[in-house]
Amino acid sequence: MIMQKPTDHPTLPARKVGVLFANLGTPDGYDYWPMRRYLNEFLSDKRVIDYPAWKWQPILQAIILTKRPKSSGEAYKSIWNEELNESPLMTITKAQITKLRAALESKHGAEVMVDFCMRYGNPSTKSKVQEMVAAGCDRILFFPLYPQYAGATMGTANDQFFRALMDETWQPAARTIEPYFDDPAYVDALAQSVEKGYAAMDKKPDLLVVSYHGMPKRYLMQGDPYHCQCQKSTRLLKERLGWDESEITTTFQSVFGPEEWLKPYTVEEVARLAESGKKNIAVIAPAFSADCIETLEEIQEEIQEAFIEAGGESFTYIPCLNDDDAHIDALIGVAERNLGGWLG
Structure with missing residues (x-):
């Protein structure tokens, strides 16, 4: 016998699976x-x-x-993107989500809802969780766009997601992803970006500087795996490119405050490289899924200036993967593995 809902029962939307991508955030102006x-x-x-x-x-x-x-x-x-009155991170994230949504909806139709939020600023994690629940998402995959895990990136994004769930009367089932720094498709996308960048140069750089966002060394000693995952990211990239150790190096940028951070510091290392005879370098920033203030301003202005002032001649920045199709395909692969059993 089919049970009928009472006439005053609230209307329930069709069940959906939400995929909520998250990035760091951006000021509104x-x-x-x-x-x-x-x-x-x-x-x-x-x-x-x-x-x-x-x-x-x-x-x-x-x-x-x-x-x-x-x-x-x-x-x-x-x-700043003056035309759209938003930061480049917002512009690029929107472009990424447009492609990710199209790909997932083409496979799964109305069964899936794809959106994005920011850990800081707008759109907030809470607002997007509320929208997904209201739209009928009783299962949500939360996907922070950080290849490597750090408490200050993926950890805090997950924290905010769980806080948002605490305010829901009917909580959806929830999953979060594992770091994807060693995912073969992601590593291949990263390697392709280097190959394309090098192919467009008149002269091959003396060295590829792989610059990751820094963090206090104390966090590493407390058990944060970020440093180890960054080192492995560089190794996997080197192996995929078929390079030897002399062609690539790992550094850390964006130091803040008085205590020691992960070393070597990018801004100091590029100056040292220039002084030691490495006059032509390329820089890539694999910890960022989209170009942002740390890449567009810090790397291309502050870090490049330090290199040139120390005697460097050619400084090439290889952009983040952004909405490159190989990157989108890699992210879809990670998402679909984590959606196992939720989508037909």
Whole structure:
């Protein structure tokens, strides 16, 4: 016998599977107050800065957030997509999601809902989880767009996702992905980008600098696997390219604060390379799935300047994988493995 719903039962949408991609985030604008809101959220995250609040917040609120919004805003302004009034990270993420949505919906139709959120800023993780649940997603795969795991990237993104689930009356089933830094399709996409970059150059670089976002060395000693996964990423890339050790090196950028971070620091290492005779280098940043302030401004302006001032001659930045088709295919492969049993 089929049970009938009471006449006053709330309407339920058709069941769907949600795939929610997540990236770091972006300010809504480069003026002082949008930058301050964004930096306050970012730098108040205990996964990013783990000092006790009583010690850190007075420094953050009274000193850092009075000055840094202006300097960071100037950096963002130099790369801002004025036509769409958004940061390049937002523009590229939208392009990625357009392709990912088209690919997954072409295979699974209305059964799947694909969207994106940001850990900091907009669209927020909470707002997108709410939208997915309201649309009928009773299963959600959460996919942070970080190849390597770090507590300050994938860890905090997952934290925010789980916090969003806490506010739902009827929680969906939830899955998160494993780091995909060693996924063969991802490594191949990365290698293809290097091969294309090198093919477009008049002269082969003396060295490929593989620059990853840094983090305090203390986090490594506390058990964060990021450093090890970065080193393996470089090794897998080297092996896929068929290179030897002399053609590639690993460095870390974006140092912040007084304590020691993972070394060597990119900005110092490129200067040392120039002084030692490596006059022509290329730089790639595999920890980022999309070009952003750290690649478009820090690498292409600050780090390149340090190299040239130290005597370097040719500095080539190889863009992130962004919405390259090989990258999209790799991400779809990771997603579909993690959706096993959820989609027909």
